[in-house]
Amino acid sequence: MKRVVALLMENQSGALSRVVGLFSQRGYNIESLIVAPTDDPSLSRLTMTTEGDASVVEQITKQLNKLIDVVKVIDLSVEDYVGRELLLIKLDSSEEAEAKVISLGGQVLFKNDSILNAEFVGSSEELDKIVTSLSESNLLEVVRTGLSGISSTSKTLTI
């Protein structure tokens, strides 16, 4: 089962390497990982997705909590949450390609005679479908941010 773990950590050098190092050190498989500073500049927020049963995720959150730089950890997937990621693509520029992007709910960000850039935002599954249906067009490059998530309950990941 897919799990989404989010955490707040000190926004300082070395913190991210401790978190990432922990995953390889303890043999946890990470599917995606996304990190950025929060509105409180002393903190960064990291979201990771992993496959595993409840006991594996429990160990991961406990081990993450042990890191001195990690301030708070939650497993978003134990309750309702929304998860979104950003997909950026590069296509051979054409009228049809542009129409396809728009029909799939994307937004064209750049266009010239040869190149077209577009963005899509959605759940990971929606983006998988979009990539599949675009693969018939001349898809030159695909980049995804990995999942970012926020809980849909009154619980907040803040300090």
Add this chain to the structure above:
Amino acid sequence: MSKEKLSGAEALMRSLQDEGIELVFGYPGGASLHIYDALFKQQAVQHVLVRHEQGAVHAADGYARSTGKPGVVFVTSGPGATNAITGLATSYMDSTPVIVISSQVKAHLIGTDSFQETDMIGVSRPIVKHSFLVQKAEDIATTIKKAFHIANTGRPGPVVIDIPKSVTDPDYKFDYSYPKDVDIRSYKPVEEGHSGQIRKAAKLLLASERPVIYAGGGVVQNDASEELIELVNFLNFPVTNTLMGLGAYPATGDRFIGMLGMHGTYEANMAMHNSDLILAVGARFDDRITNDPAQFALGAKKIHIDIDPASLSKIIKVDVPIVGSAKSCLRQLLSELKKKESRLDKEKIKPWLNQIQDWRNEHGLNHDMLQNPSPSGKILPQQVIQSLYKETKGKAYITSDVGQHQMFAAQYYHFDKPRQWINSGGLGTMGFGLPAAMGVQLAFPKATVACVTGEGSIQMCIQELSTCLQYDLPIKIINVNNSSLGMVKQWQDMQYGGRLSQTLYEDSLPDFAKLAESFGHVGMKVEKPEELESAMKECFKTKNKLVFLDIVVDQDEHVYPMLEAGMALDAMWLDKETKTWE
């Protein structure tokens, strides 16, 4: 009051003084010259010059384990830092408070592959509780304060402080003050156990008919022995200690059933396997304890007290996990039990205690081997430990290296006090014993300190014999010499058809007695069983000198009991021919 102006190097030394540190182990180098100059100009902190940085960390670790106070190490950048790594990993695996202050190249040179540069923060990351790279001199005092707080609270562990040489510049002075308090928002260890969980645990304890208390290193580290003994006296339950927990409950105590696990006693392993309730305190169900986790004590409910939430239900799913310090939780448990004293039925566990006694009578360890000469006509390693125990009246600090001698010491020396037995249990670091003994002897100059070692392990840090001379450390080195890497050889004997691949020294060993003498110590060698006890006596009679007692023992002796891998705790080899399972 005007603040004092200090340089970074001076601030470091002053911070250590303000933290109450009296002893530092280390080895100087280019990047740490400013620090060593500041060290030279003060008297409060004594420095012990080792012969290899690994020895410095083990010595600081031995100091920490025997006193409960953090051990402090100075190393230089590059090779100084990397040589400290094995010591750090040893400390990390056994959760001991050690602080390694490594010097780093000047800040502007970091990342340029400059001379003696190593990314110490990166290299040490997986084997430290935390680490700091000090960016400016003004941060030194708060960093030291935080480092000591982190190292010695919660589940203790090693902390690295990496300080670039430029940060210790003697010409840059600033206002120094040492912080009174420390507050780290993301680090608040919980001492008190959850009262609801304590109540649940008390209920299970009172209902149990076949209980075992399984106490580990956490009880020793947390100075919770008194509480453990009080609990045991109250309940009259049998107690087993882990390798790291030896001394937590006295080995000569009425309810002690020996060490458990890989080379645990028959009765301890049988009791765990057949119990209906296990109370684990400050132990972590590691693989040398559980054997196959899927077959581990299936009939037992499990209560687990540990300061580290990540230790709970990591290997073995437990029924009542309790996060908290051993000391607090045992106190809480005891007061809860006392409230329910009327429900305590000591008769109920009598058959169980009798069963354990039967197991002991059947296959318990023989503690009287000195009386019976071995058929091989050679000294047996078990006899060495029994003679050591007899001669020191069970009161010595014993450090050990790693291998068969370590297991024999754990099995046959009855440790009655916590912090008396000092060994590398988690990492299993050969070379630990002698430098660890230095740390203990420096902490307790008048105490009897013996290092039980083997001819393999001792050669891994033998250079420290020179340090022992410089600081007049009258350690007694008990070298259980079987001319082979005994524990590996035992596995090769048992599981690899006796193919002794690279485990024999043949005729390549030094004359250890002469070697010790060349370092200015006393060297002795004994080969005949009838000379063992008199040699041991003479060794400990020599009060003010280090004695290296080289004892040639039977090479073919194995450590038993020994668990059979992949099975439950009741599957043991009891000797070369006898096993407990079909």
